[in-house]
Amino acid sequence: MRNVRAVTLYLLTALALSGCMRQPTAMVRPHDALDALAYGGRMASAPPPAGPRLWNTPGLWDTPAIAATPVVYAAAPPPVVHDPAYRLDAGDRLRIVVYGQEGLTNTYLVGAGGSITMPLIGAVTARGRTPAELSAAIAARLRNGYIRQPYVAAEVEAYRPFFILGEVAAPGQYPFVPNMTVESAVAIAGGFSPRARRDLVIVTHTDARGTVRISVPTATPLSPGDTVLVDERWF
Known part of the structure; x- marks a missing residue:
């Protein structure tokens, strides 16, 4: 019995000593962001990846901050500038202040x-005058017994229309x-017809000097009230 007890005590002592000598295993915390949140701590900084980067792009682990690329916006188109020397005629719509x-x-x-009709002063001739000249004429009429020191401004709100005839889709x-050319006038009218002559057109223009009818290329500027005639080609 003493031998059995001695053997049993020896085995228990050996097992206890072997458990104490075992090295503890360290728990490795994952580097994944979601796992880091689950563990309740900050994710440890991972070393930069080895090897060359694609397109030499700076890595996320580089110390200098990556400069943001500025956004370039297209400039707004310049406003339309009305010609102060423009001569008024029938069909023009004016804003009189x-x-x-x-x-x-x-x-x-x-x-x-060729006239406009206003309260108090009645009809005022506009044909052949510039907007500034019309403003002066209106002020002179108002000063004659109506307003002591009138201040008048006139501006073209819409120009008189143009006309296009001949070989276009919708004459x-x-x-x-403003800034219209023969080419843009043809585009507004739906473009040339299949039989149209496309290099030259006939433009009829009327001003204080009279009426002129001339053959011009499609890049020629137009004026309000002009008439464009697109001829038929012969071959």
């Missing part, structure tokens, strides 16, 4: 007779757009 006089400030259309009358 008489400062301090709301009853006189309004939009006026130059009629077929007719169209609103004039």
Whole structure:
């Protein structure tokens, strides 16, 4: 019995000593962000990847901050500048402002007779005058017994239309757009027809000097009230 007890005590002592001599295993915390959140701690900084980078792009672990590329926006188109020497005629729509006089400030259309009609002073001739000359004429009429010191400004709100005839898809009358050329007028009318002559057109222009009818290329600028005639080609 003593031998059995001695053997048992020896075995228990050996097992205890072997457990104490075993080295503890360290727990390795994962580097994944979601795992780091699960462990409740900050993710340890991982070393930069070995080997060359694609396109020499700076890594996320580099100390200098990556400079942001500035965003370049396209510049707004310049505003349309009205020609101060433009001569008014029938079909022009004007904005007349008489400062301090709301009853006189309004939009006026130059009629077929070449005049506009305003309260108090009646008809005022606009044909052949510039907007500045029309403003002076209106101020002179108002100063004659109506307003002591009138201040008047006139501006073209919409130009008189132009006309296009002949070999285009949709001939007719169209609103004039500043800086218009014969080419853009043809585009507004739907383009050339299959039989159109495309190198030259005939433009009829009327001003204070009279009426002129001339053959011009498609890059020629147009004026309000012009008539464009697209001829048929012969071959």
